Amino acid sequence: MADPNLRDFYGRLDRIEKAHQRGYGFEAAGTLGRSHYGRGRRPGVGVVAPAVFVATAVILLKALIHHGIGAGVYDARVADLWQGQTALERIGAAVMQADPATLWLSDLIARLLA
Template sequence: MSDPNMKEFYNRVVRIEQAHSMGYGFEAEGTLGRSFYRRTPVRRRPVFRIGVFLICFCFGMKGAIHYNMGAESYDRRVAEIEARGGLDAVQGFLMRSEPVTRLISHGIGVVIERSRT
């Protein structure tokens, strides 16, 4: 006849041995045990996610400005900035209304029209 307490005991022993083989130790609180000397894994920086977020944010801001100013006024102002030359020409080139900006501007317009009705 098997004793259920012995089965539970042997299960605990197996669990403790597995933990011990993986490097876990039994430490008193406040002491420097095995976990203190374990090297923490290096976390990778989320550079790709940050880049995608910044690109989406820039296009979103351009779309919002494009919607707020209107297409003709926006294009006229960007042309004025480009005409100044120097770094302003680069800024004007970046602020041109390309299809993505116009698509976002149109989407903002659709959302605002739906919210008004």
């Protein structure tokens, strides 16, 4: 049978070793020890940054396509998507619709390449 005092002793040793790994060893009260200079908690990226990145990439891709094939052809293809048979085609038409940001970027690309 295991000695309960020995189990408590080894449990305390485990806690002390974990505290030392976190930098809590040998600190006097009121001083700045290793634990003060640790990595700390970094704020997470969350959902906003990836969503902004994806939206920016989609708008840039639309602007490149708009510039590459021309405004008339682009609008005709989006109109064909609006007349599509499936909901996926209509969703694609809504996403690919030329918005002001797309038109501005397309114009900027045209001015830069001219």
